[in-house]
Amino acid sequence: PNDEFFFKFDVNNDARIHKCQWLAKRTDKYKICDENTAEYKDKNFLYRPAGVVCLSTCGYCSKSPSMTPSVSPTDCPELPTKPFFYGYEEDKITFIKKPKFHQCKWLAARQDQQIKETCKSRTDWTDGSSIILSARE
Numbered sequence: 001p002n003d004e005f006f007f008k009f010d011v012n013n014d015a016r017i018h019k020c021q022w023l024a025k026r027t028d029k030y031k032i033c034d035e036n037t038a039e040y041k042d043k044n045f046l047y048r049p050a051g052v053v054c055l056s057t058c059g060y061c062s063k064s065p066s067m068t069p070s071v072s073p074t075d076c077p078e079l080p081t082k083p084f085f086y087g088y089e090e091d092k093i094t095f096i097k098k099p100k101f102h103q104c105k106w107l108a109a110r111q112d113q114q115i116k117e118t119c120k121s122r123t124d125w126t127d128g129s130s131i132i133l134s135a136r137e
Contacts, residue, residue, distance in 0.1 A: 002019055003019065003020050003053050004017050004018065004019050004020075004047060004053070005017070005018060005019075005020065005023070005048060005049055005052070005053040005054060006036075006038060006039055006040040006047035006048065006049055007050070008036065008038070009040075015040045015042070017047055018050075020050070020053065020054035020056075020057045023050055023054050023057050023058075024054075029050075029057060029058065030058065030059065032050050033050050033051040033054065033057075033059070034051060034058075036050060036051070037049050037051065083101045083102070083103055084102060084103075084104065084107070085099060085100075085101060086100045086101055086102045086118070087099075087100055088100060107119075
C-alpha cells in the first residue's frame with residue numbers, strides 16, 4: 001500500500017507520484033491500472049505505472065494464497081499466465097531481432113539453473129505503449 005507509482009504529468013509538466021493506498025480509494029482505479037503505462041525517472045529512482053507497482057490494488061493478484069511457499073512472502077502470488085520478456089530472437093529470413101516472451105508457468109517448468117539465469121536478467125521491454133517486465137519482476 002505504501003509503494004509509489006507514476007500517475008501522470010500535471011499541467012505544469014511536473015510528475016505526479018502517488019501511493020497504492022491512494023489508488024485503492026479511487027473509483028477509477030482499474031482504468032488507471034490498465035491505461036496508464038508510462039514510467040518516470042527522476043535523478044534517483046524509476047517510478048513505474050500503477051499496473052506494475054500496485055498489483056494487488058489493481059486486481060491482478062489471485063485472492064487465494066499460493067500453494068508454493070516463497071522465500072519472501074508477498075500479497076501477490078505469481079500469476080502462471082503472466083508474460084515476461086525473455087530476450088530477442090533473430091528472424092532467420094529478415095535477420096530482424098524480435099522480442100521473445102514466455103509465461104511464468106513456462107519458467108517454472110525449467111531446471112533450477114535456467115530459472116536463476118533467467119531471473120538475473122533485469123531487462124524490460126516496451127513498445128512505447130505497454131511494458132513487459134523481465135522474469136525478475
